[in-house]
Amino acid sequence: MINEPHANKKDCNLRIKEPLPTFADVCAAERRLVGNSIKTPLIESQSLNKQIGGRLLVKAEPLQITGSFKFRGAFNRLVQLDSIARARGVVAYSSGNYGHAVAAAANLLDISSTIVMPQDAPQINILG
Numbered sequence: 001m002i003n004e005p006h007a008n009k010k011d012c013n014l015r016i017k018e019p020l021p022t023f024a025d026v027c028a029a030e031r032r033l034v035g036n037s038i039k040t041p042l043i044e045s046q047s048l049n050k051q052i053g054g055r056l057l058v059k060a061e062p063l064q065i066t067g068s069f070k071f072r073g074a075f076n077r078l079v080q081l082d083s084i085a086r087a088r089g090v091v092a093y094s095s096g097n098y099g100h101a102v103a104a105a106a107n108l109l110d111i112s113s114t115i116v117m118p119q120d121a122p123q124i125n126i127l128g
Helices: 009-015 023-033 046-052 070-079 083-088 097-108 123-127
Strands: 042-044 057-059 090-093 113-116
Touching: 023 070, 042 046, 070 097, 090 097, 097 113
Parallel strands: 090 113
Antiparallel strands: 042 057
16 A cells, blocks of 8 residues: 555555455465464463453564564565565665564575665664
C-alpha cells in the first residue's frame, strides 16, 4: 500500500498490488522458517493477569535472531528468491530491526546484502 498522508482512506485499498496472505501462505512460511528461526515462547504472568483482570500473553521476540520478529519476514521473503535474484543480491533501507533482519537472513542464505541507513541513524543501530 502506498503511504500518502493526504490519501483518502477509502482509496487506499485500491492501491494494494499483491493479494493479502492466506492461511495457506502463513502455513507455508512457517514450514520455510523451521530450523532457520527461533520458536519464541509465549510468557504469561499471573501477577499481570490479576492486575488487568484478564489473560495477557507476551511473545518473547527479543529471543529471536536479531532480537525482533522482523527476521521471520525477511527470511521468508529472501528464501523464496530465485537463483538470478539471489545472485544479484538484495538492498534494504532501514535504520533498525528490519535492516538487521535482512542482513542476517541474507547471510544465512549466502546472499549478498547492502543495508542503506539514513545519516541520522542511531549509532547502536549502525554498529548492530
